[in-house]
Amino acid sequence: MKLIPTIIVLAFFAAGNAVAQTGVIKGRVVSKTDSEALVGVNITVQGTLRGAASGATGEFTILKVPVGTHTLVFSLVGFNRETRSGILVKEGDTTTTSVELTLAPLQTEQVVVTASKREQSLQEVPVSISVMDAKDISYRNSTTVDDALRYVPGVNMTEYSVNIRGSSGYSRGAGSRVLMLVDGIPFLTGDTGELNFESIPVGEVERIEVVKGASSALYGSSALGGVINVITKSIGDEPQTRLRLYGGIYSAPSFEEWDWGGGDRFSDGQSLSHSRKFDKLGMSLFVSRLADDGYRQNDFKRRYNGFLKLHYELSAQEAISTTFNYMHQRRASFLYWKDLRHALIPPDGQQGDGVKSTRFFASSQYTNILSDVLSYNVKGIWFRNDWEDTIDEGANQSTSDVLRAEIQALWTPDKLNIVTFGIEGSYDNVRSSLFSKRSGAGFAAYVQDELQLFDDMKLTAGARFDSQDLDSLNSVSQVNPKLGVVVTPVQGTTVRGSIGFGFRAPAVAEAFTSTRISGLIIVPNPALKPEKSFSAEIGASQVLGDIALADVALFHSEFRDLIESGFVASGQGQFNNVTKARIQGAEVSIKSGFFKRNLLFDLGYTYVYPRDVTKNDILKYRPRHLAYASVLARFGFVSAGVDYRFISRLDRIDDELAQIVSNGAERGKTFVTDFRVSADLSHFGYPLSATLNINNAFQYNYVELIGNMMPPRSFVMVIEARL
């Protein structure tokens, strides 16, 4: 618990010897196409932590830049990254520079940070990555990150379980084969090991990066299916306040039989954020409230989120960032329907079931750029998850604490190599009526080198050693190597390939759950072993005449000791290492933009062949076909868009559970179409925007999970004000 204050104190001591001569860099950024001012351009002084974002007139100011000659890097989504070298800063002087950015052929110059734990262009990365930015999230009024992920090619959601290219099925909230990070920091609960979607302040998200395929070589356990990194907004130089209000209503059920007499069902939410800088201190505060009646009986939720980010610049080379995140939620629990004729009400005995949870997360990160070739950061994290339910026979309760610390360094020994290395330690403590008292600890060390082998070829090689000790389970150690290559034979063409090993230690909930839920008895399995995987991918991307970017990937994964829930001979439920699996597939995506990007098309298709090699059958809860399409058109201050997604019928589900749930085997294909239209009144001088979303516009009735009908059509109106 004393980790974070210690880091803060260390950082302030480090600041004591950081007094230097400085000057100021000012300038303006415009579009080369039409000379219009560009807002929100990220400008950084290379080799330092100094930087700024351009304001409404395209102007920027970077204060306290060390005296000397510098290189500025300008980046903005949709534009080519630009560098301006030879910027001379003299003591007390102001240096002025202006830059024109050119429209990039779509996302070719998108900067990502997840693949190698450092900033790099999307085209330098040897694995498949999809990026969603804040606009994508805001347009769709996604209230949680899992809502937003439903539009990412190759990603499929089964309730809250994320499945990237067939890696995961449905885990009942226990364990995850996808690691979720917030600003690079793991965000999994300590007891259930599930992705903590509800705590993420969606209004503060700058972008979401989804790495597809094994990433355990840098990130360790849980990353064998992929990584989702949620990047929060950086604090701008100018004060900014945003107010966001929304209200929605669900359409009546499609059939009279499904009308359970709930009347009109509403949802609403409010969020307020403010960010500003006080000299060296930047702060960003976000609070939000969400209330959702739910479209089913016993399915409401009420949620409150708070998020505070503090960033203190100790010097041009040193900074410390601290975040606090709080979430309180009360929700009813809808496990499954009564039957298909009563698809929106739970079985008679499950009325009134619910869960109350409180989550608190604090992290602190100290960054120091020691020289042009070496920098490091130190992170400390505390994550508490506290919940209690009123499901079935008596209340369950669980409290877990996770402590983590990491030291990561970036070393550039010469112009050809970039080396990332670090060590990590973690400690989990769980007190629970479901899992009893459990504790675990982990240690890891990793190193990765990115070698510019030739002008047009970059090699990435790395490995990570993990040692995990979870209560009474056998201790495990594992080394996961990784190799990747990126070749750029001609401008606009990139060919990539990667192979890597992954592993996942069982979560406390998978090994030690002991409970009875709605007649199902779940028993612990103290003999559970970690899952292991091998993944390979080859892919290529091609710019098509500056209007389109096509990407194709072939992937292959082998899994051993896959942990899946099921029923043992006694009829009791248990998590077991049951499966040897092989998942193969292909993915194609095309992004295109016409009329100066005022008309955008995105298409994505993923084919997955997920085989249970042990049983010679298809793996459970993995659809074989996923297709996404979206179009967005802008006409002056109005924009309109359509999102469409298709998910093929699940070949296999839990056969045993389908027997218990009435009509549990009923399922089909998924065709969902969402419409949205938005007006941006800032064109008329009012800092307001209004968006109408019509989700599931054709009221398609489908299930993702046994006995769980997904939402019908809903209308949601969003008003956003920027002050």
Added chain:
Amino acid sequence: MSRKYLLAFVLLISVSSCDEGMKPAPFTGFSGVIRYKNWPPADSLRDLRIVAFRNFPPGSIFEEVLNGRAVVYPGLLDTFALPLFVDSMKYEVTAPTGQFRYIAVAQQFGPSLFTDWRAVGQYDLDTNLTVPSPIEIFADRQTKGVDINVDFHKLPPQPFSPQP
């Protein structure tokens, strides 16, 4: 090129919008509303069930159910029963096809599951309470509007054998 994309997109959405996805499972049975009046004290109530009999007058509920001549909801061995002390409730009962001549709300008034039953309400379209109204059940169809009034101060004729 953008027109081709747009056309393909519109076609895609048009095709998929023709289908509405999953539907309620086919249902064969009857449904309606039960309206209650003058609830007795809680200690004199044990259980309430809806019973549909093929014949009128019926024998005992147990005998009729065991011989396939009656349908009871909730099932006689179900721990869940109809809610008590409500003004009204909607119900749905799955039943085989054919005619049912007597639909009643039955109350278990004593400890014996086999004998201690009486009718507290019946489906009747006219005022002649001595002859209840029959219903017809068709395959994959729901016979609606089988409404029953229950007034605990004014019970209908008691057809069960043996009588309480």
